[in-house]
Amino acid sequence: MSRTSLHPLTMGLLLLVGIAAPLLFPAYTNQVAVLWLMIVFASTWDILGGQMGYNSLGNIFFFGAGMYTSAVVQIGLFYDVGMYTSGARTTHIVFTTTQYFAGFALGTITGGVAAALLAVATSWIVFGLRGPYFAIGTLGVAVAGAELMASWEWVGAAAGISMPVFPGAPDTQKLFFYFLLFGLAFVVLVFLRWLYATNFGLAINAIRDDEEKAEAMGLHTRRYKRTAWTIAAFFLGIAGAIFGNMTGFIEPRDIAFPTTTFNIFMILMVLLGGKGTFWGPVVGAVVFHVIKEVTWTYFLGWQFIALGLLIVIIVVYFQQGIVGWLMEKYPERFGIHIAPKGKEEPASAIGLAPHPEGAK
Amino acid sequence: MEQVIGNISVLAAMPIFNLGLLIDGLLVGSIFALAAYGLALVWGVMNVKNLAQGDFIMIGGYITWTLGRMGIDPLLGVPVAMVVLWGIGWVLYRTVISKVITRDLFTSLLATFGIAIVIQQGLNLAFGPDTQSAHANLPTLSFAGGLITIATTRIVGFVLAILLAIAVILFMRKSRMGQAIRATAQDSRAARVLGIDTEKVYSFTFCLNAAICGAAGALVVMVWNVQPFLGTTYSIRLFVIVTAAGFGNLPGVIAAGFGMGVFEQFGGFVLGAEFQQALIVLLLLAVLAVRQLQQRRVRQAVQ
Numbered sequence: 158m159s160r161t162s163l164h165p166l167t168m169g170l171l172l173l174v175g176i177a178a179p180l181l182f183p184a185y186t187n188q189v190a191v192l193w194l195m196i197v198f199a200s201t202w203d204i205l206g207g208q209m210g211y212n213s214l215g216n217i218f219f220f221g222a223g224m225y226t227s228a229v230v231q232i233g234l235f236y237d238v239g240m241y242t243s244g245a246r247t248t249h250i251v252f253t254t255t256q257y258f259a260g261f262a263l264g265t266i267t268g269g270v271a272a273a274l275l276a277v278a279t280s281w282i283v284f285g286l287r288g289p290y291f292a293i294g295t296l297g298v299a300v301a302g303a304e305l306m307a308s309w310e311w312v313g314a315a316a317g318i319s320m321p322v323f324p325g326a327p328d329t330q331k332l333f334f335y336f337l338l339f340g341l342a343f344v345v346l347v348f349l350r351w352l353y354a355t356n357f358g359l360a361i362n363a364i365r366d367d368e369e370k371a372e373a374m375g376l377h378t379r380r381y382k383r384t385a386w387t388i389a390a391f392f393l394g395i396a397g398a399i400f401g402n403m404t405g406f407i408e409p410r411d412i413a414f415p416t417t418t419f420n421i422f423m424i425l426m427v428l429l430g431g432k433g434t435f436w437g438p439v440v441g442a443v444v445f446h447v448i449k450e451v452t453w454t455y456f457l458g459w460q461f462i463a464l465g466l467l468i469v470i471i472v473v474y475f476q477q478g479i480v481g482w483l484m485e486k487y488p489e490r491f492g493i494h495i496a497p498k499g500k501e502e503p504a505s506a507i508g509l510a511p512h513p514e515g516a517k
Numbered sequence: 518m519e520q521v522i523g524n525i526s527v528l529a530a531m532p533i534f535n536l537g538l539l540i541d542g543l544l545v546g547s548i549f550a551l552a553a554y555g556l557a558l559v560w561g562v563m564n565v566k567n568l569a570q571g572d573f574i575m576i577g578g579y580i581t582w583t584l585g586r587m588g589i590d591p592l593l594g595v596p597v598a599m600v601v602l603w604g605i606g607w608v609l610y611r612t613v614i615s616k617v618i619t620r621d622l623f624t625s626l627l628a629t630f631g632i633a634i635v636i637q638q639g640l641n642l643a644f645g646p647d648t649q650s651a652h653a654n655l656p657t658l659s660f661a662g663g664l665i666t667i668a669t670t671r672i673v674g675f676v677l678a679i680l681l682a683i684a685v686i687l688f689m690r691k692s693r694m695g696q697a698i699r700a701t702a703q704d705s706r707a708a709r710v711l712g713i714d715t716e717k718v719y720s721f722t723f724c725l726n727a728a729i730c731g732a733a734g735a736l737v738v739m740v741w742n743v744q745p746f747l748g749t750t751y752s753i754r755l756f757v758i759v760t761a762a763g764f765g766n767l768p769g770v771i772a773a774g775f776g777m778g779v780f781e782q783f784g785g786f787v788l789g790a791e792f793q794q795a796l797i798v799l800l801l802l803a804v805l806a807v808r809q810l811q812q813r814r815v816r817q818a819v820q
Contacts, residue, residue, distance in 0.1 A: 212623040214630075282802055285809035289566045289622045293756055297801040300753070304795035417634060424627065461638040468631030472624055473616045 199438030207433035210365030215295030217420035221413030223394025224401035227264030242313035272394025303414035317408030431478030546778020555729035571751025572636035577734020578743035585651035598731035606727025640745035
């Protein structure tokens with residue numbers, strides 16, 4: 158894998174698949190749309206978890222933050238938010254087409270920006286922490302987000318908010334959100350492809366490999382960590398805003414900040430596909446989502462037990478992931494060349510003991 | 518907001534209420550201290566951060582609740598829960614923990630998180646999502662003309678928690694296995710060289726922790742209540758206690774456990790019970806922030 162190329166062929170193929178999928182399989186548009194969301198989840202989690210070595214358990218916080226920000230902006234542009242949320246069960250409020258799209262565009266952008274700002278703010282709390290403390294601290298941020306939203310009456314508290322209704326036919330709505338999520342996933346992948354090829358990519362890899370040394374070499378590690386966290390937050394915020402409008406109803410614990418579903422799916426998909434590789438999260442997301450969609454309904458209430466077992470099994474027995482496993486098995490296919498044995502100078506020729514291994 | 522200020526002024530006007538909350542907090546805090554000691558034990562000896570700790574407590578609680586429904590006194594649930602949890606701990610150690618113990622920390626964290634999800638959902642399937650509690654038929658005492666009421670179950674729970682803690686501490690000090698555990702915590706490699714079967718020590722430590730959690734759960738279901746998804750709250754609570762005290766600092770862990778109990782009683786009284794979880798999570802963030810400031814002074818990260 159060369160670092161400089163954006164792989165135009167692969168990306169073109171991806172674009173083709175993304176555009177063709179809803180035309181070829183119109184019945185599965187929603188499922189494939191969620192698949193692109195999963196790819197966004199996995200790829201943005203991998204910025205920190207895989208490339209930078211900071212395993213976050215709280216990335217979902219930004220998803221929910223973006224979702225709630227967009228909801229407040231979309232409603233607040235035309236109505237009073239407190240009135241809207243308290244009257245949602247008794248009155249039916251209709252948004253006109255212009256109102257809907259203007260609010261949606263503005264809401265999505267502010268959702269992303271607000272999530273990014275929150276990332277900068279929370280980076281002061283979480284980035285003095287390492288390893289397990291970082292994981293627990295980020296989980297704390299996510300749970301705190303859910304709990305605060307669940308007790309804030311102005312945004313509907315635990316009862317949630319009904320989002321503005323899409324002004325159009327259900328089929329148009331499906332395609333609209335499909336292409337938004339696909340576009341987001343595509344932009345994320347191209348952006349990350351470029352990002353990992355820059356010095357920034359090298360810097361966050363250096364932080365993963367040895368943070369003390371990276372700092373000693375003069376990298377401003379805190380600045381890099383904050384930037385990486387902000388990038389992930391920005392895309393997650395936008396994803397949250399789009400997904401909130403797609404489902405039409407948002408609620409703190411199970412939709413906006415689902416710490417035990419989407420949040421854990423992110424990590425699971427990355428581990429399944431292969432941590433720290435570019436295509437690993439994508440492969441993991443596809444495999445996980447397809448398996449989940451096919452088998453989920455057959456579990457009859459045992460889904461989450463299966464999910465927990467899957468986490469344990471992957472973590473214990475298959476941590477390198479699919480792409481990681483392939484890289485181990487066929488290193489040449491990934492441009493990794495291992496020098497064949499026996500070509501080095503014989504040890505005795507350069508004046509060392511004949512069996513240097515024996516000394517160890 | 519007015520309600521919060523009103524509650525604070527009640528506390529200021531009636532000092533006797535403060536005493537009642539303080540006593541209640543200390544009684545409940547003893548259970549936190551017990552379970553936090555188990556977490557600190559596994560953390561210190563095996564370097565595994567057990568995120569399923571709270572869910573072990575919930576299993577212990579449900580065992581006692583089931584016994585109570587069968588007409589057996591909940592107090593007998595304490596030893597039963599300990600034995601059952603010991604077995605569960607052994608199975609989990611064999612199948613999962615022994616395989617992640619040498620790997621990096623996130624692996625064990627995620628593995629125990631997976632276990633936590635399995636336990637939560639399993640309890641949910643088995644017992645339903647309702648809140649349950651078991652009642653030992655003991656009277657409620659009242660003092661100061663009815664202004665302070667203390668349930669006798671809480672006192673019994675307190676005494677049992679203290680007795681268990683003393684037993685565990687004596688065991689760690691005096692017995693051969695306790696010495697081996699402490700030696701392994703200090704330097705596992707040296708312990709292995711000196712002929713200690715560290716694998717056995719790890720297995721024993723994990724089982725002991727599970728049993729402690731079982732006892733704590735049996736006490737929780739008597740003085741409070743259990744619910745399948747409350748386990749995470751307990752895990753975070755215990756994590757806050759151990760992080761605030763530092764895992765090598767046993768008196769600190771116990772003091773922080775009592776502190777947590779008192780903090781929750783006052784927080785719950787002032788803000789209302791629905792803010793309980795938010796309060797604990799915010800306390801976690803506050804503790805982590807303070808730890809960072811301390812570490813920054815010596816130019817280190819919290820790790």
